[in-house]
Amino acid sequence: MKIKVIIGEENLNQEIPEGCTVQDLLKKMEIPSETVVVKKNEFIIIEEELIQEGDTIEIIKVIYGG
Amino acid sequence: MNSCTKCGNTHIIIKRKHSGQSLCKECFLESINEKVLKNTRKYNLIEKGDKVLMALSGGKDSVVALNILNSLKERNIINLTALTIDEGIKGYREEGIKIAIENARKLGVEHKIVSFKEYLGISLDDMMAKNDQVRHACTYCGVFRRWILNRVAQEEEATKIATGHNLDDETQSILMNYLEGNINNLVRIGPKTEAPDRRFTIKIKPLREIPEKEVGLYAVAADLKVHLASCPYAGASFRWEIGSFIKELSINHPTIMYSTLRGFEKIKTALKKEVTIKGNLGVCKRCGEPAADDLCKACTFLKDWDVK
Ligand code: SF4
Ligand SMILES: [Zn+2]
Ligand SMILES: [Zn+2]
Numbered sequence: 143m144k145i146k147v148i149i150g151e152e153n154l155n156q157e158i159p160e161g162c163t164v165q166d167l168l169k170k171m172e173i174p175s176e177t178v179v180v181k182k183n184e185f186i187i188i189e190e191e192l193i194q195e196g197d198t199i200e201i202i203k204v205i206y207g208g
Numbered sequence: 209m210n211s212c213t214k215c216g217n218t219h220i221i222i223k224r225k226h227s228g229q230s231l232c233k234e235c236f237l238e239s240i241n242e243k244v245l246k247n248t249r250k251y252n253l254i255e256k257g258d259k260v261l262m263a264l265s266g267g268k269d270s271v272v273a274l275n276i277l278n279s280l281k282e283r284n285i286i287n288l289t290a291l292t293i294d295e296g297i298k299g300y301r302e303e304g305i306k307i308a309i310e311n312a313r314k315l316g317v318e319h320k321i322v323s324f325k326e327y328l329g330i331s332l333d334d335m336m337a338k339n340d341q342v343r344h345a346c347t348y349c350g351v352f353r354r355w356i357l358n359r360v361a362q363e364e365e366a367t368k369i370a371t372g373h374n375l376d377d378e379t380q381s382i383l384m385n386y387l388e389g390n391i392n393n394l395v396r397i398g399p400k401t402e403a404p405d406r407r408f409t410i411k412i413k414p415l416r417e418i419p420e421k422e423v424g425l426y427a428v429a430a431d432l433k434v435h436l437a438s439c440p441y442a443g444a445s446f447r448w449e450i451g452s453f454i455k456e457l458s459i460n461h462p463t464i465m466y467s468t469l470r471g472f473e474k475i476k477t478a479l480k481k482e483v484t485i486k487g488n489l490g491v492c493k494r495c496g497e498p499a500a501d502d503l504c505k506a507c508t509f510l511k512d513w514d515v516k
Binding site for chain 1: 210219220221222223230233268420421423424425427428429436437438439442455458459
């Protein structure tokens with residue numbers, strides 16, 4: 143299924159399998175979950191939340207080195 | 209079914225692995241406010257009538273700390289001023305300053321902006337361009353920032369300097385100093401510095417027991433405007449290595465940062481008796497700030513560029 147992913151200035155279209163959670167998505171995109179806050183359709187969600195067709199996922203990196 | 213441990217709201221934004229608590233947005237923000245204010249009382253970080261100078265970079269930590277301290281200002285418990293230091297890091301600091309200004313303005317907090325150029329005669333970028341030393345930019349940046357912070361606090365007659373240090377920063381400092389065998393610095397780590405004399409303003413860390421990730425979550429949940437970017441000089445420093453190591457450990461051992469901090473607090477009292485803290489400080493011959501030797505650390509470094 144298709145979803146939209148926003149990271150910083152980037153807008154990406156991602157294809158993910160049915161039953162995919164936020165955690166799975168982050169793993170697939172190789173983003174360490176300890177460094178980000180994730181919103182689904184503008185609401186903050188936890189990692190185990192399921193993603194559905196057409197969702198917009200925003201990944202906000204809050205932890206930077208240095 | 210996931211629901212807020214406190215109010216039952218089914219829209220939760222955090223599951224705290226270390227406590228098993230799940231919280232909705234409102235209860236999470238409330239829990240952080242409460243914890244910070246509770247620690248402020250517990251460690252006696254602030255007294256009524258204090259004039260607090262908040263070091264405001266525009267990053268998430270300092271913006272969150274400013275917002276929470278502002279609640280004390282609104283209740284007329286403290287006087288609050290924000291200070292932003294422009295190190296002169298091109299392509300990075302400008303945005304942080306802009307965001308710092310916005311935050312101070314929104315809260316109606318008095319805001320001062322000072323620069324390395326103005327106080328030291330040279331920006332960090334120029335230092336690094338002329339630098340044939342082996343030291344990392346962050347070493348200079350940290351020493352000079354502390355020097356300016358102390359100086360402005362004295363100029364402003366502030367009684368406390370507040371910084372945005374979070375739990376991750378604090379456990380990093382504990383581990384770093386321990387692993388480097390720097391026990392003199394280790395015993396000085398705490399929620400509040402004991403200023404050796406009046407020429408040093410007491411420093412406090414209101415966010416010291418809040419994990420970095422939760423500070424970030426707070427900023428997003430409270431819709432605060434924060435500067436999220438990486439400094440061009442940040443990189444593989446020892447601190448960074450230690451930081452990544454503890455964050456990694458925390459994934460499978462969610463209480464590790466708290467236990468590091470608690471364990472350290474327990475041995476600190478005993479350690480302090482053993483470690484003689486350097487006696488009376490003299491005065492730096494060059495700048496007049498407190499110094500252990502003839503020159504303070506900032507002036508020792510500044511000689512390298514021979515400015516001012
Ligand atoms: S990363 Fe280093 S150089 Fe950059 S602002 Fe922080 S301490 Fe200064
Ligand atoms: Zn709740
Ligand atoms: Zn000096």
